[in-house]
Amino acid sequence: MNRGKVGQRQRVKKKRGRKASSTEWLQRQLNDPYVRKAKADGYRSRAAYKLIELDERFKLVRKARHVVDLGIAPGGWTQLVHRLSPQAKVVGIDLLPVDPLPDVTIFEMDFLDDKAPDMLLEALGDKPDLVLSDMAANTVGHQQTDHLRTMALVEAGAWFAIENLKPGGAFVAKVLAGGTDKDLLTMLKKHFTSIKHAKPPASRKGSSEWYVVAQGFKGDNPPA
Numbered sequence: 001m002n003r004g005k006v007g008q009r010q011r012v013k014k015k016r017g018r019k020a021s022s023t024e025w026l027q028r029q030l031n032d033p034y035v036r037k038a039k040a041d042g043y044r045s046r047a048a049y050k051l052i053e054l055d056e057r058f059k060l061v062r063k064a065r066h067v068v069d070l071g072i073a074p075g076g077w078t079q080l081v082h083r084l085s086p087q088a089k090v091v092g093i094d095l096l097p098v099d100p101l102p103d104v105t106i107f108e109m110d111f112l113d114d115k116a117p118d119m120l121l122e123a124l125g126d127k128p129d130l131v132l133s134d135m136a137a138n139t140v141g142h143q144q145t146d147h148l149r150t151m152a153l154v155e156a157g158a159w160f161a162i163e164n165l166k167p168g169g170a171f172v173a174k175v176l177a178g179g180t181d182k183d184l185l186t187m188l189k190k191h192f193t194s195i196k197h198a199k200p201p202a203s204r205k206g207s208s209e210w211y212v213v214a215q216g217f218k219g220d221n222p223p224a
Contacts, residue, residue, distance in 0.1 A: 034202050038076070044099075046202060047134060048076035050211070051172075053200035055084065058213050060170055064088050064130040068120055068164075070111055070157050071135030073098045081132075091123045111135065111153070117160055127166045133157035133173035136209075147176050154212070155184050162191050167219040176208045188214045 034046035041048075055061045061084045069078050072092030078101055081088055092098070093107040093116060100106070105123040109116060121127075135157060137149030154173045161171035171192070188195050193216030203209055 043076045043079055044074040045076035048080045049202035050200045051077050051080050051132070053202055054172065054198060054211060054213065055080075057198065058170075058196070058215065060130060060172060060213070060215075061085055061088075066124050066126045066128045066166075067130045067132065068092070068124065068128045068160075070131065070133040070160070071153075072106060075099065075101050075104075077132055077134060078104055081130075089124060089126075091120050093120060111160075112156060117164070120160075121164060127164055127169075128161075129166045129169040131157065131161040131165060131169070131171045133171070136174055150174075150176055151181055151184070155181075158184060158188060158214075161214070161217070162187070165217040167217055169217040171212075171214040171217070173212050175210050175212050185212075188212070191218055192216050193218065 034049050038044070038046045038048060043049075051061070061081055064081065064085050065088050067078075067081050067085075067088050067090045069081070069090055069092035071094055072078055073094040073096040075092075075098055078090050078092055081090055082101075082103070089103070090101075091105045091107070093109060093111050095108070095110055097108055098106050107116065107119055107123075109119075133154065135150075135153040137153055154175055157173050158171060161169070165171065171188075175197075185195065192214040194214070196213045196215075197210050198213060199210050
């Protein structure tokens with residue numbers, strides 16, 4: 001890699017056997033200010049700043065005491081939760097391996113496994129007041145298929161939140177361009193007092209990701 005001068009865009013040297021897409025990814029990482037800031041601040045990923053920016057707008061984290069992190073890898077969101085709310089208990093789940101985090105229970109398994117919800121709740125020891133989901137399906141390159149697969153994960157996370165949140169709790173999930181599907185949005189409006197969509201500045205400009213923020217969970221018996 002060429003270091004270049006301060007302020008100059010740095011370039012990654014081409015390497016035999018490396019795909020062009022990999023070179024582009026490396027160059028984007030090298031020149032991403034959020035990547036550099038994450039390293040300086042001790043976060044495992046730049047995604048921490050997405051949650052920081054969402055929290056600044058929606059006040060999600062500081063009052064949280066029991067948090068479930070769906071799609072926890074590599075752990076940046078949970079790190080942020082513990083910095084803003086050190087007393088919060090956090091459990092997380094991901095298909096990918098995640099290096100241990102202090103005072104956090106992490107399950108390496110599929111959230112869609114029938115056993116996953118009970119395992120998360122048992123480890124948490126109480127109903128969550130915040131459910132975070134940064135889950136996204138592995139892409140196959142077909143836009144409609146990728147969208148449907150990711151939205152299926154969002155819906156599964158939403159149902160977990162609706163079935164388990166404490167009254168007044170919140171659910172935050174990554175969605176794709178266009179926001180939440182109509183049926184899911186209708187469901188969220190039935191169970192939460194506030195539904196907003198947001199694209200935090202830390203999301204890359206070319207990214208199709210948005211976040212849905214559902215706050216004020218109405219409890220087990222919402223109005224019909």
